[in-house]
Amino acid sequence: MQVSKHTTWPHALPLRYLLAEVDADDQEHLWASCAAAEGLFVEPSPVPREVLALRGFRPEDAFMRTIGDADNSHAVIGDLAVEVWDEGGPQEWWTLKDVAVLAQLPDPDSPGLYDLVVGAGVVPDTDAGQPPKAPRFELFAGGRATPGGQASTVDGLFKSRPAPVPVPLKLIGCEPTELLLAAVHRPRRARPGWGHLVVLDRDGAVMAAVTLSLDLTDLRPSVLGGTLVDITMADGGDERPSPAVRPIWDRWHQGPATEPNLWAPYDSAGRTEWIGLTTRAWRIPAPRPDRSGAEYHLDGRFVTDAPGLHCAMAEALLGPGFYFGREWNAFKDCLCGGFGVVPPFTLNWHDSDVARQAFAGVFTDPAERLTYFEEVVRLLERNGVSVVLR
Template sequence: MKYLLVQDDEDGGDRLWGKCAGVEGLFIDRVPPPREILTLRGCDPRGPLAEAVAQPDTLPQALGEVCVEVWDSEQPVQWWTLVDTVVVAYQTNVADSARYDIVLGAGVRNEESFFELPASPRFEIFAGTTAAAAGAGQCSAVDGLFKPRPDPAPVPMELIGCEPAEPLLAALRRPRRTERDWAYLLVLDRHGAVMASPTVGLAITGARPSVLGGALVDITLTDGGDDRPPLAARPVWEAWHQGAPAVPNLWAPYDSRGRTEWLELTTRAWRVRGPQPDCSGGEHHLDGRFVTDVPGLHCAMGEAVLGPGRYFGREWNAFKDCLGGGFGVVPPFTLVWHDSEVARRALAEVIDDPEGRLSYFEEIVQLLERCGVTVVLQ
């Protein structure tokens, strides 16, 4: 069996719903949301957004994925993703001639909204992927962001060759939405270790004798959930299914999307493993030959300080948190960065520094040194 379906019980443990030999529909690419027009009001653009404003002759200009963080006076309380964002036009803000109103075309997804909209919100804008998001500015309002949108249609998931436990048998006898609608699908590697645990819906559309025969059943879940990995993750997951990485640089052949998915699996593995006792001192060696993008930098960094397949941050903020302790290694220590010029050149145009002076590579080196790490660039 490669999969376990479990749900948290009332005591915080795992209650087994069933075992499955296979899952169809585990990997999906989200259907892009419909295109909309939004306006960033009173925007102080930075990074890629500032570049678009500085070159009006190049409009419309693509920004890719944009994250909008909605802040109260202390912290972000809502997160929105603008998919395939394009800068369409801009004009000077009427109330502040130093700021702009920037018109965007994008699809809109609400990622997390734990709190209501603050009375006086502020908006932080980031452009890029989760593993390489660059600050793109601040604005005072986002016209068109807060409005009702229909939920996307659920995408079913097929559980193949299931051995149902009692909770799942009860659900099969009386198909309906359970009192608690979601469970974890534990994905096991060939040694039985949990390598991932996406959430799935427990509403059952249908069940039938399994194509694998015997007393097994095949079950259709109405909604496989939004926690499923994209199609680009399939080869990475197949590699991890053979067991946790034991040698370095297995991530290196993948493109940036594959490396980002590699980092996702290291993150999940850390969550399963939990906080680790910290050690400091000594010398760590970073193999820089394949550090050609931001995800590659963090793959190599995790291997340098902790070993293959280990998590030590997947973007700047998470990396900073790891340097603060609780992840297995804490400064002071020495990092010998071999072939560092590869990353210096590859990341020269990746700039998240608000002042626009430092590349991502330079920021990482500066952060390491500020936290007490002796960095030796070779």
């Protein structure tokens, strides 16, 4: 589907959304053009808290420093990633959300091993099945950046959990295509499985794309009148944004940012959403030639967290509204080329002490005790960037 061919229509209402089917060849086909959506912004379903036990746990030293001694029964260590390995490598991935240590018991017969009891929300990152016959459990903190240790078993991990209750999505004032009308008359089991809700800004450019199931449960004449219809989808998908970030989407509806630091007033979650919109604003990015050898200036006044660092870095290298990584691995990939700037170049990091102080004491490299700020500087320098901290 070429979006530019579907950004106008003969109605007085602004066109805001395109509903597209995605076929087996990953090609999009327009189902409907729509004026409004109800249920696009939804609170994420809370993940129920559970109690799990990491048996035969051998922690990394840095992880133990986070937990503290056995008397510290209230340590909160954030999210943990769990990889389930067999002899061939990792087979499943899980996330333990907002992990709180409830108890830790040293194994009297095995020095260095523990039974660690935690409370957490459990989210499977892959389709969970039966554990391997002889599994090994690898744990990581900090978005898989920091090794946490190994465990022989994780009691309570493998069990059935109820699926979250789906939240419908209603599309208001839609002009259906023949594809949609044909799908309505097919048995539900024969309908296409999934698609995209493409969100347009006021100029008709793609602002975002939300993946959703095409389980259509209702189609009726629109409350807006005329020949338009209203569509109800059984589940709007789990990619929908939270109501808390609606102001950011409203800002991006005006078009990509043209001024620096518009992301700065937001908290970490808002800045993360801002970065997400920089990637989706160019859903099918045209190749940009990589420049090198220039001198750039990074405004460091608002670099108080990792999302802020990457917002400021992208603005320094490419300008407002562009993308140059959202976390460590993505940033490293961007430095390899294909995003408009490639080393060698010079980066003048103004007010660098703001970031140095914001990341003080937060170590991402347990062996070398480097903060995220120091890791980024080292990565830049190792890739041929001359970093001047001002």
